[in-house]
Amino acid sequence: MTYPATTALYAALLALLYMGLAGWVMARRLSTDVIHGDNDDPVLFKRIRSHANFGEYVPLALILVALLEAGGGSPVLVEGLLIVLLIGRVLHPVGMLAPKNSPRQYACRGGGILATLAVMVVAAVALLLRAS
Secondary structure, eight states, X not given: XXXXXXXXXXXXXXXXXXXXXXXXXXXXXXXXXXXXXXXXXXXXXXHHHHHHHHHHHHHHHHHHHHHHHHTTOOHHHHHHHHHHHHXXXXXXXXXXXXXXXXXXXXXXXXXXXHHHHHHHHHHHHHHHHHHO
């Protein structure tokens, strides 16, 4: 097994994005004086969920891709998956704040979710194929 350097680079970029999302939540908390929960503020709720959604999906996606890379998976596949993951995670919060049922909501939020899930499925299938 080799060190997954490509995944490490993208993990660092994604960690910075995660910190940006955390700052985005904190900024809204400060401007609305909400310390706990969302106080029924729809903007704060969407920011909290964007941050949480990132934390729910990105770690497993990175683990799957890192295992693929460390196990000798195709560098093109690994980098492609990581690029799609990064783009998807940038798009998702943009779509979260878009007007309900708007093209931007579907393209960004939906596209971000689909990109993240696609990365996980492709990486998982690639790992299963390597194991067989």
